[in-house]
Amino acid sequence: MPNLPFTIRQLEVFSDLCATRSFRRTAENLGVSQASISSQIKALETQLGLTLLTRSPGRRPSLTIEGRAFLDDLRVFQSAGDALAAHRRRAPAPSEPIQFKLLVGQGLWDDFIRPRLDQFLIDHPHISLDFDSQPPDQRVPRLLEEGRHDFGLLHVRAHLPVTPHMRSLALLRGGVYGHHDLVRGQPIPLDPQTISQLPFILPRAGSSRERETLAMLEKHDIRPRNVVCHSQYYDVIATMLDRGIAAASFTEALIPPAMRAHITLLYPLDDWRLVWFRKDHDNDPRRNEVEAFLLRSVLLDPNYPAIEIHQPDYVRPAPWLRGGV
Known part of the structure; x- marks a missing residue:
């Protein structure tokens, strides 16, 4: 050479x-x-x-x-x-302990990954997983670029570019959501003027998430006139939606499955993406096991509301998935 x-x-x-x-x-x-x-x-x-x-x-x-x-x-x-x-012959050492740091979205962690984590750890006693869960925010993917996480699985707005370090896995619906009773008798979807008059929940006041949300609403001519509260916790917002207190800009994936019968899409906004990051792409079987666990925990769950899956190769039956998921 x-x-x-x-x-x-x-x-x-x-x-x-x-x-x-x-x-x-x-x-x-x-x-x-x-x-x-x-x-x-x-x-x-x-x-x-x-x-x-x-x-x-x-x-x-x-x-x-x-x-x-x-x-x-x-x-x-x-x-x-x-x-x-990859041509290198290597003998995996399954008994050698290893720890991975993972950055995942809060909704993904609470509803899809955490419920299956116990069985994964039992089946892989030499793999330790350190999770950092974050609410949706356009700044969060930048944390992955710092190189401190081994894996990342996040929801980002679909209009944002996917960096070369990440892979788009699925598309999800986004919009203004609220309880059926909040708009009883009104045709859905509502018009922007009616949406603007609803009681609204916004992310933490002064935060980048609030600015991002308001810009998205403004893009659709929605200007909330009655902001009842602010919260940075997606689960708190979902509970308030379920109680019929107010509406909020959300992705369907952040609404717990048990609440979806009562919470409806009032007005469609831009969609969201599920994006994936893996720091090292070697053939270490332990990394492959972690990747399979994370992606299948989400994409194989029938409660995950993807409207389009971009990586169907990941959706394969896995013996450790409980309940036939």
């Missing part, structure tokens, strides 16, 4: 920096100093004869045109490297 104008370490640094867009975070992720990160990037640019990143004081580094092209080719290179590494 010809001499290559880069080292594997330089590629690792460049790839992580593209994900974090922060020299400090990349240094933390790789366990080196910021000066070392800067030196590696500068050496890579010198060897290539290209400027890959623009740096300005007080601003995050951004890719140049050449940098974006190099990153695209790097992903192809990484995929080829993974394929070559």
Whole structure:
């Protein structure tokens, strides 16, 4: 092979920096100093004869045109490297303990993953799972780009782009939801003016989720006039919907199955996606077991209200799924 104008370490640094867009975070992720990160990037640019990143004081580094092209080719290179590494003969050591950190949506955790976790841990005593559950927020997927989680399974609004690190698994309905009694006798879907007059629950006041929700409603000419409360807890909001107290912008997946008979879609908004993240794509059977557990726990559950599944290969029977799910 010809001499290559880069080292594997330089590629690792460049790839992580593209994900974090922060020299400090990349240094933390790789366990080196910021000066070392800067030196590696500068050496890579010198060897290539290209400027890959623009740096300005007080601003995050951004890719140049050449940098974006190099990153695209790097992903192809990484995929080829993974394929070559898969030929390595390895003897799995199931008795060797391993811990994974997972970032999952709160509704996914409470209604689909947690109820099956006990059996998975019994069947895989050497795998430890550390869950970090988060409510839907457009900032949450960025946490995965920091490289601190091994897996991620989240709901994001469908209009937001899916980053190269993630995979879209399913599409879900989104809209303004409320109890049947809240709109008794009125034709559904309601018009934006009627929706605007309903009592409304919004995310925590002043939060990015509130701003995101209000912008989405405004896009559909809905301007809540009667905000009865704010809450950042999806389960609290769902309970209030079930009690007929107010309406809220929601995805059907966040409504507990037992409440869906009483809560109805009052006005359709933009849909949501279920997105998946896996940090390492090697053939470690323990990682494969965790992936199968997470995806099948959700996608095989008949109560998961996907209107479209993009990855049907994941939907296969699994012996550990209880109740025939």
